[in-house]
Amino acid sequence: MKEKIHPKYYAEARVTCACGNTWTTGSTRGEIHTDVCYKCHPFFTGEQRIVDTEGQVDRFYKKLEARTQFQQQQTAREAAKVSADQSITGLGLDERVVGVLTSAGLNTVTDVVEKLKAGDDEVLALDGMGRKNLIDVKKRLRARGFLKDEAEGEAA
Numbered sequence: 001m002k003e004k005i006h007p008k009y010y011a012e013a014r015v016t017c018a019c020g021n022t023w024t025t026g027s028t029r030g031e032i033h034t035d036v037c038y039k040c041h042p043f044f045t046g047e048q049r050i051v052d053t054e055g056q057v058d059r060f061y062k063k064l065e066a067r068t069q070f071q072q073q074q075t076a077r078e079a080a081k082v083s084a085d086q087s088i089t090g091l092g093l094d095e096r097v098v099g100v101l102t103s104a105g106l107n108t109v110t111d112v113v114e115k116l117k118a119g120d121d122e123v124l125a126l127d128g129m130g131r132k133n134l135i136d137v138k139k140r141l142r143a144r145g146f147l148k149d150e151a152e153g154e155a156a
Contacts, residue, residue, distance in 0.1 A: 007028040009026065010026065014030070088106065093137060
């Protein structure tokens with residue numbers, strides 16, 4: 001065994017718990033402080049209390065509450081996204097297309113969907129509306145769930 005490489009061993013090291021309990025044991029440290037011991041730990045005492053070390057439980061509950069609020073906000077956003085009463089500006093269409101639709105009196109998604117039910121020719125008859133714009137409008141409405149795909153419509 002090499003000389004002078006081992007730590008000093010204390011045969012009578014004093015251990016002190018936060019609850020006030022003390023005992024002696026062997027250790028390489030002369031004095032040890034602990035937060036929980038066999039006299040105050042819930043497993044040994046049978047108490048149903050939560051041991052909160054530095055507010056970890058409080059932080060967990062704050063994170064849990066923040067997550068719940070975030071999920072509620074996400075649900076509200078999703079509901080607003082698929083609301084048929086929303087303005088057509090929320091679809092992300094080109095400004096010129098929005099101008100054409102609003103000048104024709106189609107201000108909400110519901111108005112546009114009703115016009116499309118009458119047929120594509122009805123929408124193409126609007127002054128300034130072209131086939132590419134009609135395709136773009138339909139894509140945006142399908143992406144939001146306001147229109148069914150043609151393949152789904154024929155199969156139904």
